Amino acid sequence: MAEPDRPSTARMIDYWLGGVHHHPVDVAAAGAFEGAYGPCAAIFRALRDFLGRAVATIADAGVDGFLVFGAGVPTCGNVHEVAPDATGFVPGWGRRPVGVIFLGLAAFLDDDTLARTLDELYEAVAPGSFLAIDFDSEELAAYPEALAMMGPAFRMRAPARFGPLLGRWQPTPDGIVPVARWRPAGVPAPVPDAFYGALAVKPAG
Ligand SMILES: C[S@@+](CC[C@H](N)C(=O)[O-])C[C@H]1O[C@@H](n2cnc3c(N)ncnc32)[C@H](O)[C@@H]1O
Numbered sequence: 001m002a003e004p005d006r007p008s009t010a011r012m013i014d015y016w017l018g019g020v021h022h023h024p025v026d027v028a029a030a031g032a033f034e035g036a037y038g039p040c041a042a043i044f045r046a047l048r049d050f051l052g053r054a055v056a057t058i059a060d061a062g063v064d065g066f067l068v069f070g071a072g073v074p075t076c077g078n079v080h081e082v083a084p085d086a087t088g089f090v091p092g093w094g095r096r097p098v099g100v101i102f103l104g105l106a107a108f109l110d111d112d113t114l115a116r117t118l119d120e121l122y123e124a125v126a127p128g129s130f131l132a133i134d135f136d137s138e139e140l141a142a143y144p145e146a147l148a149m150m151g152p153a154f155r156m157r158a159p160a161r162f163g164p165l166l167g168r169w170q171p172t173p174d175g176i177v178p179v180a181r182w183r184p185a186g187v188p189a190p191v192p193d194a195f196y197g198a199l200a201v202k203p204a205g
Contacts, residue, residue, distance in 0.1 A: 109155070133198055137159060
């Protein structure tokens with residue numbers, strides 16, 4: 001593959017997670033971003049760990065099909081690693097529950113597009129399906145230089161705005177909380193509350 005001349009957020013995150021799927025242009029952009037907002041590596045590690053716990057929870061519920069939005073990069077700790085038995089083709093789309101993984105995306109979609117997309121997904125999937133999603137809080141508001149680097153499509157939201165965007169999807173009793181505090185495996189990682197996450201369901205029958 002030709003060396004890209006522009007950085008990608010997914011490959012920058014790969015760099016912060018310690019992966020191998022990034023290029024010098026991504027490392028340079030990640031370094032510049034960290035200069036403006038220091039705890040990048042820690043908050044993306046917390047987000048990836050949330051993905052791991054959410055996917056494991058979905059798989060434990062017996063779901064063996066996943067619909068993953070956003071790039072397959074960063075790979076390390078991604079869905080296929082957490083649930084290796086579920087990455088093959090499973091017939092019965094629309095009839096068998098699936099796990100919809102919608103992480104790292106909501107911040108790049110306006111409210112109408114996001115709400116409509118989530119509702120269309122709700123309509124399309126079988127009852128018993130799950131949605132794992134994260135939202136960006138207003139953490140970066142205090143770091144205007146970092147905010148400017150996120151580009152014009154980037155949207156921060158106050159936590160009160162997250163719930164209504166889920167529409168018919170019903171969050172589990174865990175709620176929509178900072179990702180490090182969503183069913184933490186031990187003491188939650190001491191990271192800023194930059195990402196909020198939830199697991200939501202389309203109730204079975
Ligand atoms: C922050 S990365 C997240 C990557 C990965 N899903 C994760 O959780 O680590 C954002 C991803 O969203 C994709 N993206 C951004 N805006 C999008 C849009 N409007 N439609 C589809 N994909 C979009 C980018 O290409 C990029 O792969």
